[in-house]
Amino acid sequence: MKKLFTLLAIIASTIMFAQNFNWSAQTSGVTTHLQDVFFADNQTGWAVGNAGVILHTADGGQTWAAQTSGTVINLFTVYFIDSQTGWAAGHDLSNVLLKTTDGGTTWTEIPSSSISLQIRDISFGNANNGWLTTPLGIYASTDGGTTWTLQTINQQTTQQDVRVVSTPTDTSAFVGGFSKRNTPSNTYADVFATAESPTAAFDFLSSDQSNFKTTDNSIRCIDFPAPNIGFAGGSDGVIYKLDFGSSGNIGPWLVNLDLGIPSRLIWGISFPTVADGMFLTSSSNSNEMLVYHTSDTGSTWNMMPDTVPTEFMNALHAPDANTAWLVGDNGAIYKGAISNISIKENVLQSQVSLFPNPTNGKVTIKVNSVESTKLNYCLIDVAGRELLAGKWHKGENAQHFDLDLSDMVKGIYLLHIADDKGYTSVTRVVKQ
DSSP states (O other): OHHHHHHHHHHHHHHHHSOEEEEEEEOOSOOSOEEEEEESSSSOEEEEEGGGOEEEESSTTSOOEEEOOSOOSOEEEEEESSSSOEEEEEESSSEEEEEESSTTSSOEEOOOTTSOSOOOEEEESSSSOEEEEETTEEEEESSTTSSOEEOOBOTTEEEEEEEEEEOSSSSOEEEEEEEEESSSOSEEEEEEEEOSOTTOOBEESOSOGGGSOTTOOOEEEEEEEETTEEEEEESSSEEEEEEOTTTOOOOOOEEEEEOOOTTOOEEEEEOSSSSOEEEEEEOSSTTOEEEEEESSTTSSOEEEEEEEOSSOEEEEEEEETTEEEEEEGGGOEEEEEEEOTHHHHHHHHTTEEEESSSBSSEEEEEEOOSSOOEEEEEEEETTOOEEEEEEEEOBTTBSEEEEEOTTSOSEEEEEEEEETTSOEEEEEEEEO
16 A cells, blocks of 8 residues: 555656647747747747748747748648758648758758658758658658658558658658558557667567557658657557667567547657656647646656647647647747646645545535636556546536546546646545
């Protein structure tokens, strides 16, 4: 029992003090749909979107200025290796691939006729070695993007679709999507890797494809904060983690977090450090997006996510542990800045009471704070899995709120509550 309560205390502490961000809308100056964002540091960044739009900031997002791309083709991806050298790519009826060596003051189009199908994502390990993805192929460049060569993928693959790429070193790349193999014949989410040279063949990152949920039809985002540690997000509300340490034995991918919400697509994932990371997903509320955080390499996630009040964001990038960026519909750009919620924890904690606790069914929650009118709640188990989540609205006729735990197994749970002032509490609930 002592060990159980020690574990509970550790988990509660991690959840309470994991990073949360405050998100504020920026003035982009455009109404075009923005598809991707990338920051070389916390001051210097670019956003790209439809109709060849490229926006640039050099002051941490206080001001954004349009850069001349020379194209009206939709741009879907942007990547920089430093404040001067970067690439942007996209497609309509044909592909377009752009490069700059002066921070975007001038963009030069690179011939892309050798690339079949639409360019989806691009990433570089250094100024020379880069990779890009198309629906059916992975291409590599060793000359800064001037020429591209289609790469070989493991021949056991009878069908594949690749989407996203991450480059943790100069010579290694990890590509996410889905595949159908000879054995088993099912279609699963999958990740391929090359770690020998920029032009080495891509192979399965894990020999056992069943590491990925059968309901997850594709990897939609991927990030490797270190050569041996990676995270990937799927289309079914799941975060996968790979950590092969110094053993050199690659795989398997393991389910790191399952939101338990089918078809909840993970739109973006970003780890600016090995410990600090976040991912973007949609909300059941069509006017919100959610950002979840970890500060311990995914061992636990803050299960009361940031709420971003916008209809749709489809790209996330964090240049450091204290700053992050979202872009999406109608030229929307949001800046996230770390919020030290630990100062506010005890303020709401002392105002929350539960009864009966322990319970064998319903538990009633009372929040005495007179300032709180809107409350977000989340019930998680000791493994960090979200079981229940929703909103309560306080009023004259709504001072108490009920949770029905009748269908829960016996054990200890954590009820996380956050109000509209930014105050939070974590309370232990025992189901008998």
